[in-house]
Amino acid sequence: MGSVAVGEGAQRRPNVVALPAELVERPGGLPSHCARHGLPAVRRADFALQSKVRIEGSRLRQVGVLGAVGTAERLGQHAKKVRVTHVKGWPLCTVCSRTRAAWLTVSCVMFFGGLLAFAGSLIAGVLAEKGTVPALAGVAVAGFVVMILAAFPFALGSMARIIGASTAPEGGEVRVVNPSQAFVAELPGRTD
Numbered sequence: 001m002g003s004v005a006v007g008e009g010a011q012r013r014p015n016v017v018a019l020p021a022e023l024v025e026r027p028g029g030l031p032s033h034c035a036r037h038g039l040p041a042v043r044r045a046d047f048a049l050q051s052k053v054r055i056e057g058s059r060l061r062q063v064g065v066l067g068a069v070g071t072a073e074r075l076g077q078h079a080k081k082v083r084v085t086h087v088k089g090w091p092l093c094t095v096c097s098r099t100r101a102a103w104l105t106v107s108c109v110m111f112f113g114g115l116l117a118f119a120g121s122l123i124a125g126v127l128a129e130k131g132t133v134p135a136l137a138g139v140a141v142a143g144f145v146v147m148i149l150a151a152f153p154f155a156l157g158s159m160a161r162i163i164g165a166s167t168a169p170e171g172g173e174v175r176v177v178n179p180s181q182a183f184v185a186e187l188p189g190r191t192d
């Protein structure tokens with residue numbers, strides 16, 4: 001095992017590099033340049049990288065309130081199919097780190113801002129004059145919607161999105177889409 005298969009249509013995409021799980025899960029086994037930008041790593045990240053699972057139903061419905069019941073059903077389906085690789089010391093450059101921090105900050109601000117608007121308007125509604133209640137209800141709904149929409153920047157800041165990689169559907173390897181030259185050059189046993 002140990003060697004790295006480059007390209008060869010691991011998926012239908014032209015440039016997908018497959019890294020064996022034992023390489024990715026071993027601390028210090030990964031290159032010192034980031035896979036996306038090819039810049040020197042400023043920090044190393046440990047995280048669990050999931051496989052992409054094709055689930056019936058549109059993405060929007062999974063996030064929306066109306067899709068809540070369907071989501072619960074699909075979560076069971078998801079748990080059965082998903083494979084996880086425990087990545088150790090993935091290289092992240094300044095651009096990767098900054099992009100991730102920015103999306104997570106946006107998500108956090110939206111979530112807690114929404115929560116504050118939602119909870120605040122409920123409390124204000126209890127104390128308020130009758131006439132202002134409809135307006136407060138509007139604020140509560142808007143706050144709630146913003147809380148849900150915080151899932152989108154959160155997904156954009158996810159490690160899988162930032163590094164452009166995911167675990168193979170059958171497990172055992174991590175697939176990196178369009179990795180940088182600097183990253184590929186440092187992989188052990190590369191075949192090209």
Ligand SMILES: [Zn+2]
Nearest residue numbers: 034037093096
């Ligand atoms: Zn980077």
